[in-house]
Amino acid sequence: MTAIRNQTATTSLDVEGLRADFPILHQQVNGHRLAYLDSAASSQRPRAVIDAITHYYEHDHANVHRGVHTLSHRATDAYEGAREKVRSFLNAASTKEIVFTRGTTEAINLVANSLGASLRSGDEIVLTELEHHANIVPWQMLAERTGVELRVIPINDAGELILDDYPDMLNSRTRLVSVAQVSNALGTINPLDRILRPARDRGILTLVDGAQAIPHMPVDVRALDCDFYAFSGHKMCGPTGIGALYAREAVLSELPPWQGGGDMILTVSFSGTTYNELPYRFEAGTPNIAGAAGLGAAIDYLDNIGMAAIENYEAELLAYATEAMAAVQDVQLIGTAEQKAGVLSFNLDAIHAHDLGTILDHQGVAIRTGHHCAMPVMEHFGIAGTARASLAFYNTRADIDQLIEALQVAREMLR
Amino acid sequence: MTETADLKELYRRTVLEHSREPHHFGRLDSADHSATGHNPLCGDKCTVYLQLEDDSIANIAFEGAGCAICMASASIMTDTVHGRRIGEAETAATDVLDAFDRDAGIESLHGDMAALGGVRDFPTRIRCATLPWKTLAAALLRSPETVTTETTS
Incomplete structure (x- = not known):
């Protein structure tokens, strides 16, 4: 494309x-001019992102949500404003579909845990040989817990997926296809349309690891028609320790929370606890507010270019x-x-x-x-x-x- | 340029010669002791084979793959302890590991190992130089577990 x-x-x-x-x-x-050629590991940050983080801490910091004082409002605005920027950047339908995480790895672990809770022995998950360990190990851990089986799409010697047998890998036991959009080790851009559509046609959920794609090309989760999209802020000029999981609302609303704590609940009682609405149900504890503010600034910066x-x-x-x-x-x-x-x-x-x-x-x-x-x-x-x-x-x-x-x-x- | 000079300290002629054509490279079928060392982050891997006779290292070999520093260190290690008594080999391994462990100790390296002294200025590469020696120590103990020098403790 x-x-x-x-x-x-x-x-x-x-x-x-x-x-x-x-x-x-x-x-x-x-003693030499720096030639920084390691952005696939982590990108660098423009002044605007560094300033946004500093500004946040110097002027607006308090804990988010439920605060009645001015700073808490400002912090909430910074945090939720960043969520809207992520939504817009991905062209997601709603901010309910944007869960802040520490990064791609945590986003995938969230899915492995929350979706994983409903998977059973013999269910299958399809991955590819190109994946980063972040899109392998969470599924292996899930396999150990539940007995789900992992199927792997192979690659050829150019580092491209061999998709000839892929449609036949999908069957009634397949629960998820999880694939990188761009290979971190080789740079291969995977033909997502050829991977996601056959899965969608069979009602199989799809996850795209976008960590290496989102810094380098326009991403539209509705055009991709994936169920989950995971990425990290630090690879796209944002801070470390912040990223997000996009999850289609209809899918996310069916998933159980994976971490418990403050912010992810509506009421807590020893006779029972009710969980918060989307996306907060998946964000336990005080979030990385400054990180979100920095990520929002990074998105503005990239959007501007x-x-x-x-x-x-x-x-x-x-x-x-x-x-x-x-x-x-x-x-x-x-x-x-x-x-x-x-x-x-x-x-x-x-x-x-x-x-x-x-x-x-x-x-x-x-x-x-x-x-x-x-x-x-x-x-x-x-x-x-x-x-x-x-x-x-x-x-x-x-x-x-x-x-x-x-x-x-x-x-x-x-x- | 000083940078190049520093690099030449790291990749001295002796080091490059050993790394290109390492001594005692290969598998030793008659080995009665062996151990494997692996630094998964950088990929250095070596297996040390020993054939002990009368309390001495009668035969030694190593195989593996790694950077020039690791390969050279392994080659020099085999030269150093071949034919030596077990106690001497243990002491040699301890001395080398200690030498890299403490800054002041580099000067205590002798023989061809002294050529690896330049590693001192490249802290991330010290683990490459020490891996074969730690593997030797493990082989002498017939350690069944793979050893590593990537975690310092």
Whole structure:
């Protein structure tokens, strides 16, 4: 879907202007200009997000909900205002469908626990070989508790899902299909329409792990027609420790709470407790109010740039980077899907990724090395790990050039 | 540039030679002791095989995969303790682990291990250098459990 859109859209990002919004990018690391190429692990924050958090703590902080004093109103407005921003950003129908969580991982764990409570031994959940551990381990834990069985859609050597047998994996026992929109380890953009529709047609619930997609492309949960969509704030220029689960209201309203405590109840008595309405039933305890305020500011910031413009710019940068990497002798790109987001996973000759990471760091280039919390993907390729450079809209060709130069130094040094 | 100089301290010639062609690399079928070390976060893995005779290490080998620092350290480790008495090998392992554990101790490294002294300036890589030695210590004890140097305690 991206390729077609890219051909027709024009790129008009003032990247240097945007970079000026990110204080952290303007520093020397180990005596070199910082080339931050690790946004798939965590993005950086613009001044607007940092200011929103500071402003919140300096002016508006109190506990949310039920407070009669002014600050509590302001804090509630900040928190609920952020919920509305998330709703709008995802094009969800209602804020009742937006549950704040600590991030993608907690959002998936919420579903694994709340939906999991109604699953029985022999029920099936479909995952893919591309998943991050956050979309594997909660289901394995559920499998241990309940006896549900996990089915896994395999990948080919380009890092694309092999969907030929997928329709046959769905049967009367299938309860959920849970799949990443974009692979964190390889950057593959999965064809969600081909995955979600067959499930929807059979009345099977669907969950999309959007952690690696939402920072890089427009997301519309109603167009996707998924039942759950999970994402993290810190990968989209927001704070750490905040994220959200979108859940279709008709589905969420049937699920039991998963954590008990304050805020998620209407009344508590030792003769019985009544739970709060959506989405509060799923938010026990004082939430991450400042985090939500920061996430709201991040959404405003991204909205202002425009996700389609970000998607187009990053596609161009990825094409530039892919070509530049291919020209480096002995580089093997891992993950060569036709539809890719800004991730370059690679190995350089026989050099271990950790050695590469150290040498690159000494030249100011920040990349990630290892299995990227996707060990089944590494297993597929028969490797222990990769070096991974990942892009964001604040990256430039200068960052890529610095990476390439650093790779040449690594080749020289470890030759 | 000082950065490059630092890196050359980490990847000294001796280290690179050992990592490219590690000594005693492979499986030892006659082994009577073995243990495996694994650092799951960075992926370094090594299995140390020992054949003990008359209270000495008559034969030693290791296999595994890891970064240059880990492979070099493993290779140097096998050279260091091959033919040595068990007690000496235990002491050597303790000395190396202690040397990396405390800043001041790096100078106590000798032989080819001294070439790994540059690791001191790269705290996240110390675990790579110590893994083979901790695995050796485990092999001498016939530890059935996989050891790791990723958690420091």
